[in-house]
Amino acid sequence: MAIELNPLEQFKIERLVPLHIGKLDVSYTNSALAMTVVVVLITALIIIGTRRAALVPGRLQSLVEMTYEFVADMIDSNVGREARGYLPFIFSLFTFILLANLLGLVPYSFTVTSHIIITLALALVVFIGVTIIGIVRHGFHFFSLFVPHGVPLPLLIILVPIEVLSYFIRPFTLSIRLFANMLAGHTMLAIFGGFAAAIGLAAIFPVAINTGLIGLELLVAVLQAYVFAILTCLYLRDSIHLH
Amino acid sequence: MSDSDKPDPLARLGAELDRARASRPPPPQPSGDGGNLQQGIGLGLRIGVEFVVAILIATGLGWVIDQWAGTRPWGTIVLFFLGVGAGMVNVYRAVAGIGMAVGYRRNAAGKPPAKDDWDDEE
Numbered sequence A: 001m002a003i004e005l006n007p008l009e010q011f012k013i014e015r016l017v018p019l020h021i022g023k024l025d026v027s028y029t030n031s032a033l034a035m036t037v038v039v040v041l042i043t044a045l046i047i048i049g050t051r052r053a054a055l056v057p058g059r060l061q062s063l064v065e066m067t068y069e070f071v072a073d074m075i076d077s078n079v080g081r082e083a084r085g086y087l088p089f090i091f092s093l094f095t096f097i098l099l100a101n102l103l104g105l106v107p108y109s110f111t112v113t114s115h116i117i118i119t120l121a122l123a124l125v126v127f128i129g130v131t132i133i134g135i136v137r138h139g140f141h142f143f144s145l146f147v148p149h150g151v152p153l154p155l156l157i158i159l160v161p162i163e164v165l166s167y168f169i170r171p172f173t174l175s176i177r178l179f180a181n182m183l184a185g186h187t188m189l190a191i192f193g194g195f196a197a198a199i200g201l202a203a204i205f206p207v208a209i210n211t212g213l214i215g216l217e218l219l220v221a222v223l224q225a226y227v228f229a230i231l232t233c234l235y236l237r238d239s240i241h242l243h
Numbered sequence B: 001m002s003d004s005d006k007p008d009p010l011a012r013l014g015a016e017l018d019r020a021r022a023s024r025p026p027p028p029q030p031s032g033d034g035g036n037l038q039q040g041i042g043l044g045l046r047i048g049v050e051f052v053v054a055i056l057i058a059t060g061l062g063w064v065i066d067q068w069a070g071t072r073p074w075g076t077i078v079l080f081f082l083g084v085g086a087g088m089v090n091v092y093r094a095v096a097g098i099g100m101a102v103g104y105r106r107n108a109a110g111k112p113p114a115k116d117d118w119d120d121e122e
Helices: A030-049 A059-078 A081-104 A116-146 A153-168 A170-198 A200-240 B009-023 B032-069 B072-099 B113-121
Strands: A015-017
Touching: A015 A030, A030 A059, A030 A081, A059 A081, A059 A200, A081 A116, A081 A170, A081 A200, A116 A153, A116 A170, A116 A200, A153 A170, A153 B032, A153 B072, A170 A200, A170 B032, A200 B032, B032 B072
Parallel strands: none
Antiparallel strands: none
């Protein structure tokens, strides 16, 4: 085969500006660049979109307002109105993941969310933050989350470890879900793209498949951002309204 | 005392906002196919990972405990089964949430009836 198939090459991290503090490698990488682009783009979109706040919104303003309303509704219906204070955090989380996923679909760009370290860091922020909120709001009573009520004592010996485990698994499921979906999707696209480059005229078939896959990946990109945000809401709800 | 007597325009605005909010209908529940489809796909993607990751993480944790405490197979075995349990609990929680109102707020107005039916069967 003339062209080497290397579908995982797209995930390689490269140091753009090597930087070292002591033994710590804090180089500015292509991953950091992609994240910078995402953050700058979100900020610019929102600032420009809300600069001329019109009663009848234009296209950009509509976009910003719809995103805001979407996240606000998500919090209202999943956690309740009193959780509106957490809107900035969930809004940032949602838009960051959404744009990182979408920008990753641009050819030759870098998909930040296909690296588990990024998604795990996001998930751990959510997990630790939600736990702290729960402890601050309910004190020691928060740990009653691990004790299902109305259960006979002998069963608790089994159920409490299961509850604890299922609680501490949350950051992992949250991060692996996003990471695995992005990684698998982009690898698949690259594999079919590699086929297309290798087989000449018959390339029309893998290209056709890729055309469909791009649509699927768009769906996955948006849905994964949505799932991440809604799960953050559900975890938040658990620590605000202790059941 | 009428509204115009109030010196603080912000307070007046606040009162007006409160009145407008009270007259507004409660937030519409997402309905229709679009919302259901979105929720369905979101849920499907959620529970796919839930079960597998729970088992993997728990078993890994058991293995680490074994290495550390020298209790060779037991930590892995016990935590594997706990992981299966935790995975099932997570999936059940994710799925049981569908039937309830969006967001399945359990303590908004007591337990929803659907949930009680489930409990009675058990």
